[in-house]
Amino acid sequence: MTSPSNPSAGSPQGEIGTAWSTPPGGPRRPSPRDSRVTGGVAFAGVLMLCGGVLAVLQGIAALAGDDVYARVGSYVYELSLTGWGCVHLVLGLLAAVTGAGLLKDAAWARLTGILLASLSLVAQFLFLPYQPLWSVVVMAIDVFVIWALASRQEGLG
Numbered sequence: 001m002t003s004p005s006n007p008s009a010g011s012p013q014g015e016i017g018t019a020w021s022t023p024p025g026g027p028r029r030p031s032p033r034d035s036r037v038t039g040g041v042a043f044a045g046v047l048m049l050c051g052g053v054l055a056v057l058q059g060i061a062a063l064a065g066d067d068v069y070a071r072v073g074s075y076v077y078e079l080s081l082t083g084w085g086c087v088h089l090v091l092g093l094l095a096a097v098t099g100a101g102l103l104k105d106a107a108w109a110r111l112t113g114i115l116l117a118s119l120s121l122v123a124q125f126l127f128l129p130y131q132p133l134w135s136v137v138v139m140a141i142d143v144f145v146i147w148a149l150a151s152r153q154e155g156l157g
Helices: 039-064 081-103 109-126 132-150
Strands: none
Touching: 039 081, 039 109, 039 132, 081 109, 109 132
């Protein structure tokens, strides 16, 4: 029973000034599992998923015909558009799967994401003569993905 001098003693509401949902001893800090896929990692996962789908479309466009991309004259890292189409198609499929894995917090996805974003960065650099603006934008996104996945700290919370 509650006493007149302390009406909150023994009541289920807790002390005055605390919320009903606050557990005894104060609020709990979130466990590392509760806050795993947030912030930069979640954004990196979304970027990889969307970038992978766009790379697949870029690969299909390169495979579809030479009329989509302009022919480049002499280029040191010359590869046929069919070859570039295959490279973008494979990297795009792998990136989309890895992005989905990042969003599901799969253990393998973080290191794989760093590796695939690095490969995509190199591939886009080599693809610069065909689509310069697009390649620079994708390279910037790849750098952000690498940074977000490499700087994530384990065990916070």
